Amino acid sequence: MGADGSRSVVRPAVTGASRNGYFREYxxxxxxxxxxxxxxxxxxxxxxxxxxxxxxxxxxxxxxxxxxxxxxxxxxxxxxxxxxxxxxxxxxxxxxxxxxxxxxxxxxxxRSFVASELRHGRAALVGDAAHTVPPTGAKGMNLAVADVVLLARALRTMLKENDDRLIDAYPDDAMKRIWKAQHFSWWMTSMLHQLPEHNDFDQRRQLGELRSVVDSEAGRTYLAEAYTGWPFD
Ligand SMILES: Cc1cc2nc3c(=O)[nH]c(=O)nc-3n(C[C@H](O)[C@H](O)[C@H](O)COP(=O)(O)OP(=O)(O)OC[C@H]3O[C@@H](n4cnc5c(N)ncnc54)[C@H](O)[C@@H]3O)c2cc1C
The missing domain is CATH 3.30.9.10 (D-Amino Acid Oxidase, subunit A, domain 2)
Known part of the structure; x- marks a missing residue:
């Protein structure tokens, strides 16, 4: 298991090269x-x-x-x-x-990063080895723990019940949460920071966006749910 952080040495064994994946810098x-x-x-x-x-x-x-x-x-x-x-x-x-x-x-x-693959043969990635998020949504640790919960469940089922279905599904199951967290972290970041290209319109639109969240029970609920972490199936 590659749980060795953002400079993972296990990652190339899974993805072919350390930087194979999806990357964004702010x-x-x-x-x-x-x-x-x-x-x-x-x-x-x-x-x-x-x-x-x-x-x-x-x-x-x-x-x-x-x-x-x-x-x-x-x-x-x-x-x-x-x-x-x-x-x-x-x-x-x-x-x-x-x-x-x-x-x-x-x-x-x-920086945001998602590895192109989460599993290759007997090697799997979790946590910052698999993805990094900008800190605004405080999702880094939360997401790392979620990967481990999914992988532990999959390993237990494989080893105790000789059933490979969860381990085979691990990359897809984990990626769904990872990309939701990437979106949430990007959204919090873009809603709260001033970007170099912002003009007066963009700043006022951004405040409108913030009010849309805090004035709406549905908006506040989405933010709270994503911030604390989505439930497992
Ligand atoms: C300043 C800062 C503030 C943060 N604040 C928050 C926050 O408020 N909320 C939040 O959710 N997240 C936060 N994060 C992100 C969070 O710390 C990480 O997402 C989380 O620690 C990832 O856990 P991990 O176990 O995948 O990686 P890491 O915590 O990086 O652990 C990897 C471990 O692997 C070890 N390792 C590395 N290479 C090897 C090797 N070759 N052999 C053996 N061991 C190795 C390392 O020593 C380390 O102990 C913050 C990060 C930073 C830098």
Missing amino acids: PFAWFGILCKAPESAPELIYSNSDNGFALISQRSHDVQRMYFQCDPDADPNTLSEAGIWETLQSRVPGVTLKEGPIFQRDVLRF
């Missing part, structure tokens, strides 16, 4: 920090503000993870702490961030 990244501070809000904040995107998330009562959209070539060491807080604060109007010492900073590039 023209922006996230500047992420970990800081020692209390929570600024009881829940996650995803913000698409006039000044750009920010995500405020909580790791524990005294460690917080925060991100803002940045250039993919940004050097995480060039911004001052004061500059980072100023950027974050400007992107969450209406919320006062609780600041504290920043002890980790990184720039996360936005």
Whole structure:
């Protein structure tokens, strides 16, 4: 089983070459920090503000993870702490961030990948070896666990009941969820970030899209279901 992450050495044995698959790169990244501070809000904040995107998330009562959209070539060491807080604060109007010492900073590039095949003979791919998603929808770990649940069920049926049907169906079954998660991650990303080609029309349309989701019970339900993960058959 290839469960060895996005730089998988097992992947070429399944797909023929490491990059065989479907790939998309986005023209922006996230500047992420970990800081020692209390929570600024009881829940996650995803913000698409006039000044750009920010995500405020909580790791524990005294460690917080925060991100803002940045250039993919940004050097995480060039911004001052004061500059980072100023950027974050400007992107969450209406919320006062609780600041504290920043002890980790990184720039996360936005990439999507799906391997062309998930199984070849006795080798199968799961998790980041099989796919990567941009972080906006927080689907990476969720999807990795879902692959493992499907493959474990298939292996159990093959080994205990001598029945190959689930293992043969693993690539198709997993791909259905993977592409739904790719769509969700792309949708969250495109709905919440400012793209270089966006004009005034695109920005207003994007806010219309956001309102279509938050003002609609069906929209909120789709977002919650996709965010937490779809049920298994
Ligand atoms: C900064 C960051 C933040 C993230 N935040 C979130 C989040 O909030 N929510 C979410 O769902 N996902 C998040 N993700 C994505 C998530 O971490 C991954 O999707 C998930 O860890 C994938 O699990 P995996 O087991 O497939 O791969 P990995 O977690 O990469 O594990 C692969 C393992 O294989 C080992 N390995 C690699 N090569 C070999 C080898 N040759 N031999 C033996 N072992 C090997 C590695 O050491 C590693 O332990 C984040 C990722 C990053 C980078």
